[in-house]
Amino acid sequence: MFEVETIGLEMKRQAKKNGTDMCSNTNKRLKTLIEAKNPLFDFISPTSSLESLIQPFNSKTFLNDYWEKKPLVNLRHGALTKHQHEVLSSIYSTQVLEEAAKEKRLLFGRDFHACRFDGEKTVDAVHAKGTLTSASLKKLLHGQKCTFQIHQPQRYSDLLWRLLEHLESYFGCLVGSNVYITPPGTQGLAPHYDDVEVFILQLEGSKHWKLYKPQVELARDYVVNLDPESLGNPIEEFTLRPGDFLYFPRGTIHQACADEGNQFSTHITISTYQHQSYGDYLRSVLFSSVEGLASSSVDFRRGIPLGSISNPVFNSSPLWNEMTSQLGKLTEQLSSHLRKIPFPQPMILDFWSSRLPPFGIDLDEIEGSQPKSPMPDMEDEVRLLYKTHVYFMKQKFQPDERDSEDEEKEEEQVEAIGFYSSIFNSRSDHMIMVEDHSSIENEPRVVLKFPLTYEESMKLLFERESVAANELPLPREDAEKLLSSLWSCHLLETVKT
Numbered sequence: 001m002f003e004v005e006t007i008g009l010e011m012k013r014q015a016k017k018n019g020t021d022m023c024s025n026t027n028k029r030l031k032t033l034i035e036a037k038n039p040l041f042d043f044i045s046p047t048s049s050l051e052s053l054i055q056p057f058n059s060k061t062f063l064n065d066y067w068e069k070k071p072l073v074n075l076r077h078g079a080l081t082k083h084q085h086e087v088l089s090s091i092y093s094t095q096v097l098e099e100a101a102k103e104k105r106l107l108f109g110r111d112f113h114a115c116r117f118d119g120e121k122t123v124d125a126v127h128a129k130g131t132l133t134s135a136s137l138k139k140l141l142h143g144q145k146c147t148f149q150i151h152q153p154q155r156y157s158d159l160l161w162r163l164l165e166h167l168e169s170y171f172g173c174l175v176g177s178n179v180y181i182t183p184p185g186t187q188g189l190a191p192h193y194d195d196v197e198v199f200i201l202q203l204e205g206s207k208h209w210k211l212y213k214p215q216v217e218l219a220r221d222y223v224v225n226l227d228p229e230s231l232g233n234p235i236e237e238f239t240l241r242p243g244d245f246l247y248f249p250r251g252t253i254h255q256a257c258a259d260e261g262n263q264f265s266t267h268i269t270i271s272t273y274q275h276q277s278y279g280d281y282l283r284s285v286l287f288s289s290v291e292g293l294a295s296s297s298v299d300f301r302r303g304i305p306l307g308s309i310s311n312p313v314f315n316s317s318p319l320w321n322e323m324t325s326q327l328g329k330l331t332e333q334l335s336s337h338l339r340k341i342p343f344p345q346p347m348i349l350d351f352w353s354s355r356l357p358p359f360g361i362d363l364d365e366i367e368g369s370q371p372k373s374p375m376p377d378m379e380d381e382v383r384l385l386y387k388t389h390v391y392f393m394k395q396k397f398q399p400d401e402r403d404s405e406d407e408e409k410e411e412e413q414v415e416a417i418g419f420y421s422s423i424f425n426s427r428s429d430h431m432i433m434v435e436d437h438s439s440i441e442n443e444p445r446v447v448l449k450f451p452l453t454y455e456e457s458m459k460l461l462f463e464r465e466s467v468a469a470n471e472l473p474l475p476r477e478d479a480e481k482l483l484s485s486l487w488s489c490h491l492l493e494t495v496k497t
């Protein structure tokens with residue numbers, strides 16, 4: 001008999017604090033600004049958060065006309081109110097960087113990088129290492145005239161946490177950010193292109209941008225130090241001022257230079273959709289699909305023709321036609337199999353283990369504590385919580401450890417419903433590269449394993465605002481197990497008793 005199982009829930013205890021100690025004063029100020037009237041961002045929903053960035057365009061127009069197609073240059077600084085400008089400069093500024101240096105909060109490499117464009121290529125800052133201090137900041141920013149790239153400020157800016165969490169829900173994909181602070185009259189990076197969709201919001205000062213036609217449409221690689229001579233004429237050229245917004249698809253070649261004068265340029269780059277192409281999807285599902293078909297279909301187990309890999313002129317022999325015809329038939333079988341198996345498991349697990357937790361969740365408060373709502377019983381009405389932060393799918397699990405000594409069962413995998421949530425994910429590690437990749441967890445901190453018979457009940461909880469517990473299509477004992485598992489993970493509340 002299959003039992004409800006919790007895998008990895010204990011990992012939530014390893015979750016770090018949400019980084020609020022890094023910038024608490026700034027966050028108090030931001031909180032006031034976010035809650036004040038007429039803010040720059042409307043955080044009612046993931047869509048409204050995206051539309052705050054691209055306004056006056058709506059999400060439909062953006063997706064139809066611009067997304068993965070062409071740049072959107074939205075010079076709207078004149079239309080912003082004084083209050084909206086205050087919100088902008090609170091996101092990040094030279095002053096915020098100076099405060100961080102004073103308090104020695106930023107570590108070179110992990111939290112920031114410094115570089116400049118010497119006219120030919122991007123050059124790293126000289127002697128930049130360790131913790132950033134006021135003295136080293138002065139040397140790098142004013143002496144060497146370096147551009148500062150501040151990594152993933154959503155780890156300590158509440159406004160960015162809220163915005164990026166919504167964008168991750170909207171795009172269904174990880175979203176990262178970097179802030180760039182550039183001394184007047186200088187350029188930080190040589191012309192280059194990225195492997196991500198890019199959203200840019202100018203926060204202070206002004207910067208002159210040049211965009212060029214992609215050499216590789218929807219590029220899969222990040223390519224630096226392009227030869228300026230090879231770029232041709234820009235397809236777009238403009239200056240961004242505080243409040244102005246820019247979007248361009250991955251592969252768009254770009255370079256930007258801060259305007260002359262006294263003011264530093266600060267902008268935030270928000271990026272997403274890295275490795276989310278059809279090619280990436282297929283790469284993720286093909287291996288396991290072919291393995292599965294090889295187990296179930298003798299056509300996939302039949303041998304390839306003699307000489308296929310030993311005869312150098314095999315592709316001009318009659319057997320080649322036989323082989324391509326057979327490959328065509330197998331591709332058809334594979335294609336119909338792919339229609340039934342839509343889960344690119346590694347991509348899904350990467351997203352759910354790495355995305356931001358819901359905005360405002362206090363790990364210290366809920367970690368190891370009982371949920372505040374009463375434990376549900378079968379007479380109650382219940383509601384699934386954090387719906388944009390839960391996911392479930394049919395998948396195969398390794399057999400239980402208690403069976404591992406049984407040699408016959410060792411290879412046998414068990415099909416079950418994997419239920420994932422990102423509510424205990426770490427905000428303070430969000431999108432931070434770890435040098436030793438082997439230490440990156442590829443499993444969300446909440447993983448529940450349910451028998452396949454629970455699937456309809458889980459769909460019901462997911463699709464309805466609330467559900468009467470006795471409506472769940474499960475025997476009473478199983479329904480109770482499902483509800484108590486979700487409740488104890490803070491993912492379900494009792495709305496009516």
Ligand SMILES: [Fe+2]
Nearest residue numbers: 192193194254
């Ligand atoms: Fe870039």
